[in-house]
Amino acid sequence: MWGSRRDRDRSAVVCIACGESLPREDAREYDKEGDRWSRRDKEFEYLCKECYRELSHQPRGDLEELLTDVETAAGGDSQEAYVEAYQNEVVRRYGEPEADTEDTEGRSD
Ligand SMILES: [Zn+2]
Structure with a gap:
């Protein structure tokens, strides 16, 4: 079969911090609920690597x-x-x- 190799997920996502669009596979998922493993019907938001690195990992209180x-x-x-x-x-x-x-x-x- 020709061309049956599935495309990788190349859809673009937009970094929620700087608004840059980038390939989804290069983005970091950001889950506002802080639970990336529970994927029930969720839409993740994305951060580019730059912004992910700058993201504060300090506790955000409650x-x-x-x-x-x-x-x-x-x-x-x-x-x-x-x-x-x-x-x-x-x-x-x-x-x-x-x-x-x-x-x-x-x-x-
Ligand atoms: Zn960004």
Whole structure:
């Protein structure tokens, strides 16, 4: 058979950090849930090698966990529900954000 050799995965992906597009096989998968081994219906995001190297590997607190919980709480209904759930959850965990009085109060004259 001719030409039956399967093409390697040459589809291009875009680095989420710098926006450069590169072949998927050269990219690093980035899973926002931090679990690259659980692949259920997930779409991975990609980073180019440069950005991957610069990626902070410091712990990010519980932000990722928070986002995942919020997604569950919001039930995936809508972006609006998600944002609302996120805000509620942040307030629940960390308290009301401190208002930037200069911006929100207007001029104080
Ligand atoms: Zn990049």
